[in-house]
Amino acid sequence: MNVKKTAPPAPDCREQLIAIRDTMVLLSGKWKIQIIGWLLLYGRVRFMDMLRGIEGIAAKMLSKELQELEQNQIVVRTVMPTKPITVEYELTEHGKTLSSVIDAISTWGVTHRKFLFKKS
Amino acid sequence: MNVKKTAPPAPDCREQLIAIRDTMVLLSGKWKIQIIGWLLLYGRVRFMDMLRGIEGIAAKMLSKELQELEQNQIVVRTVMPTKPITVEYELTEHGKTLSSVIDAISTWGVTHRKFLFKKS
DNA sequence: GAAATTAGTTTCCTGCAGGAAATCAGGTTG
DNA sequence: CAACCTGATTTCCTGCAGGAAACTAATTTC
16 A cells, blocks of 8 residues: 555645636636737727737627626726727736736747757 | 827737747646646646546546647656556646746736725 | 456537627718 | 728527546456
8 A cells, every 4th residue: 555645635725726717717718818918019909900910800709808808807998089989908907917927828838839849 | 080000910929929829729628727737736646636636627528638738748647557557647847837827827816816805 | 256446438418619790880981 | 872981799500628427447455
């Protein structure tokens, strides 16, 4: 009976795992992280610019994802009194704190690409 | 015609957005980030311990997600010559570099919780 | 030899995420 | 008034992600 026991689930670690799950629930959906990345890079952006810029996204999806982000206070929606009405989206102060997450993801993507390159 | 033009998609920003997408493809699936978080916290872990510890996951899912992570060289699988055979999983050196991402996600989750608390 | 444990695999089923296209509604242009 | 732009919303459809449960197979314990 000397099967190596791995560590039991410590309660303090649980919290971190819960925090991870909570975050991922907010960021769930195929497009949310890309949308936030876009907003971090460009600041205040019009709906149509995102629709054209984010490759492959459909209007319904963009609209829906933005609504969810707005509900979670990650994004603010502003209707502009322009000729054809335009709507601009930007990150809230709280939304901007997601830059740490997005940066980490983006940076790791570059790291990973280098890793694959070294191998081949 | 003084509609405020938002920034045009600059090619150098594109790269970052692609890196984000690449990372998220690797981490896609309901359980991968939680699994990696678990491995970061506990190091080398047996299959059954994860199955019991990660709340709600089914054997099929755990097996499948681990296989995908192994294919992407995030995780190593080791069969141990124990009495009932056991299999241990751990992060590769490359997999461990994901800690920057997981930490950011975990930390933000805590930040977000505080943010919600302040509001209420 | 029955029961249990480990690590899966297989099958079957379902919901919903997400895509395509049409529609709407307000405003401007020609 | 027809055409076009904006920012959606609605409908319809499909695939596949993911869950539950049963089964395999090797080894050990009782």
